[in-house]
Structures are given as C-alpha cells and as structure tokens.
Amino acid sequence: MPGMRGTVLSCRYDIAVVGSGFAGSLLAMIAQRLGLCVILLERGTHPRVVIGESSTPLSNLLLEELATRYNLSNLRPLSKWGSWRVTHPELPCGLKRGFSFFHHLPGQSGSIMRESQLLVAASPHNAIADTHWYRADFDQFLVREAQNLGVDYMDKIHLREFAENGGEVRLSGTRNGSGVTITARFVVDATGPRGFLHRALNLGENALPDFPATQALYSHFRGVPRFDKIGAAIVESEPPYPIDDAAMHHVFNGGWVWVLRFSNGIISAGVAATDEVANRLKFADGAPAWERLLQQLPVLREQFSTAEAVQPFQHISQLAFRSASVTGPNWALLPSAAGFVDPLLSTGFPLTLLGIARLAGIIEHNWGSESFTMRLSDYAARTDAELLVTSRLIGALYANMANFPVFATLSLLYFAAASYAETARRLGKPYLASSFLLHDHPQFGPACAHLLGRALTIQSSRESEALIEDVFRAIEPIDVAGLGDRTRHNWYPVTADDLLCAAHKVDASYGQILQMLDRCGFRPATLQISAQS
C-alpha cells in the first residue's frame, strides 16, 4: 500500500472496513469486486485467536451464495467440510454434522438418558457437512485473500477518531507511534460488539427485552476425549450422526457448555450462563471458575479430567449487546457489531452473513444514488429486528434450561425455520423465507412470537405440555425435516423422504426436490416414497 511506512499517512478510499475478522474481510472483498477502492483496518495482527467458531447450514449456504455472486472462487470450498478438507487441508476446521444437546441435573453422574438428549442432524453425510472454523487460520486466510484481490490492509492501527467532513469520513489514529489519517466515503464497522464506532460515536446501548444478563468463560484445550468414548450418553441404537461431530451443548439450569472439536486436536469449550450462575461460580477468576463449574457437572468433569487449556481463559462480563443505532449517513455496523445475543444455536454467523449480503446488495445497486440512505435505514431496521427475534428465542430457552422437554421443543422452532429457509434458498425461492427465523412470515412469525412469550412464564407441567403441543402445531406448516415426528424421540436425522413429503410446503414438485438434492451432493441410496407418487 502506498506510503504505509511513512510517519504520517493520509489516504482516500471509497470504503474503509474496520475490523478484519471473517466478516470484515468478506465485506471488503465484495466491495473490491464491485469496483470500489477499499481498505481493511485491523487493531491487532493475524493469526490471532478469536471466538465464534461453529457454522450452520444457513451460514454455509450464505457463504457459498456470496462466493458465487461476487466471484470469490477460493472461498466456495470453505462452505462444506468435504471440499474444505480437499482444497485447503492446511486450514484446520471441525466436522459439524449436527447440533447435540445433553441435559445435566445438578451433581448428576452416570449416563444421560435419551429423554435428556436432543440430536438434530444438519447434513446427511460428512462431505457436505458444516464446519467449525478455526478462526486464527481461517481469518488470516481471508485477509490474505482480500489483499490478493487488491484490498489495502493495515494492521496494528489504533483508531481514535471518526470525523465527518463534506460527505466524507476521516478516520484518524496511530500506527507504530506515527499518525495515520484515512479518508473514505463510507465506513463499515466489523469490530464486533461494543466496537470502534460504538465508542467513537457514542452510539449507546438498548436493552434486549426479556433476555437475562449473561456472561461467558472459555478457552481452547487439548486432551479432551470424545463424549461418546467416555460412554456418558445412552445410545441404544445408531444415532443420526456421531454425537461429537457436532456442536455439543451441555445444558443445565441457568447456562450451558459448548464443546467443539477441530481437526488439529484443539477443542474449544466454554460456558455461557446467567449472572446468577456466573457470579456464584466467579467467572472472573478464569480457570478456577471453570473447575468449580466442572465440579457441578460430574459427567463433564470426567470428560475434562485430562484436559489442558492451551489459551488463557477469557471472561466476557456482559455477553449480550444491542446497539442503539446501526447506521448513519456514511457508516454502517455489520450485524456482529450491531448486537449479539448468545452462542447458543450458532446464530452469530448467519445473522452476520445475512447482513453482509444485504449491505453488499446496497453497495452493488445503490452506491452513489439517492436511494442509498433509504436502503441503509431498511438494513438497520432488519438488522435490529433479527437481533430481537433471536434474543426472544434464546431468552425463552434460558428460561427453560431446567425444563428440558420444553427447551428441546422450543429449539425446534429454530430448526424448523432454519431448515425451511435453507430449502427455500436452495430451490431458488428466497422470497419464501426472507427473514431470520421467518419472523416476518405471516403465520409462523406471530405464532412463534406468541409461543416464546408464553415460554417465559411456565408455572406447571400442564402449561409445559400445552406449550409443547402448540409448538408442534406451529412448526407443522414449515417443517421440511420431519421435526414433528415424535416417534423419533429427539433424534432427528436428515432424510430425503422428509423433504419429499414436504415438497408442497416450499411450492416444489418431487422432481424439483430431487434435482435440488442432487445439486447439493445428497444422492439418497433409497427412498421410502416413490419419486413418481
């Protein structure tokens, strides 16, 4: 980049992207591909350890769509475990075949029974499975890709000021003790919650209604055996996928533990919990608090008995966040800077990628036109609405962590909406599922909001049972994954038959579903129902 080593640097760009996590790099690459002059600014250096690792079918589909639309061919293989491992074996990742949940009672040792499990497969086989992104290497790869495309990149920059001047923005700060000024027509903030613009513009924070105050504590480990090897879960028949090749969720009253396995032998694990739990266990203490937590969860204590933390423990004292503003005349926060709820259900990536796709569309179609500002307001409203619906869902799940049947059934609202949205997009019908969790769907949206409200105040087993019945009723019209089949007893595989039976729900014929499955690399050996029927 010209002048990068000078004492005072002054450059002019169309777009300055602040923060080079995966989201900042991706947006910078897209803007560059759209012919704009782009700089990516990073406070630290790569590689660096960062949290937020587990992808989902919708995240991977969005990544694939963006890579295709904006001709980012090197990124496309990263949207599936199989093509990732073949094309980029040097980049560690984890195999994620599904979402595994296990409910723990206080002090409970011994096996976790089937009724305290929820296994939701996200893919039928490994080749097209989702992944856990080992962010240190993944993010570094994306920054290099951005640079290869022509994005200017500056690390170790400490930005202090954001000033608007005649339709332009001036960002100033220091790098290696020298002054730096960067002028851009537009700034995208990809620095995460309570990040750069939050502080520089004093944007303020709004509450997330009905969401408890929560904290997190986490690290990376080595030497953690698989859960299925310690025999902690009752698995009386073949589960829909190997239970550890998943995002593992260990749920207890007031919180949950995640365990993610990477191909380089690293295991990411941590806990998110209400203030009540976090303060009782003194999360701020780091490693000793993790030990105290394990004392209360004997099954996990056994799994982690040989574990060694390879990173210092990180404590986040306020996990959830909602910015009071999302855009201004010449700036926008990516969804990941505009808010965050909780790692539960891995909603961070899809929300961020949906926002990137929308912002990319605005840059592509409205850059330099009068409609730009109006479209930005629409982006802001949708970003905030999607954050709120996520917080309503996860707030209801927190409220029922001691009531696993309700917790598991409420989760199906998410899985039903996510699999419907994925199917609609894969069929080329994104208009059927234009919002996260289908919150603007005319029937499902209001029904879901109502059920999540009820879930906050359950007092009796009768209310629990009634809510469970109503959730199954609500998901039926959008269920393309057999989630309403109660004979599956909380284990849900991915089957072609479920999709075929639900073809009418996505306005598709059997033939269209079969073609879609073929395009996705899912060629079922047998079908229960005839494709002709």
Ligand SMILES: Cc1cc2nc3c(=O)[nH]c(=O)nc-3n(C[C@H](O)[C@H](O)[C@H](O)COP(=O)(O)OP(=O)(O)OC[C@H]3O[C@@H](n4cnc5c(N)ncnc54)[C@H](O)[C@@H]3O)c2cc1C
């Ligand atoms: C504990 C936890 C677990 C999570 N787990 C998941 C999960 O499993 N799945 C999921 O989908 N989501 C998860 N998330 C959410 C996920 O982390 C985010 O959605 C994702 O990291 C957003 O990526 P990003 O690139 O926008 O931001 P980040 O990954 O946060 O990257 C921000 C970058 O900006 C840089 N930066 C910060 N401040 C400045 C500054 N002032 N100037 C310049 N650069 C700056 C940072 O150094 C960093 O490189 C989790 C979040 C938390 C807190």
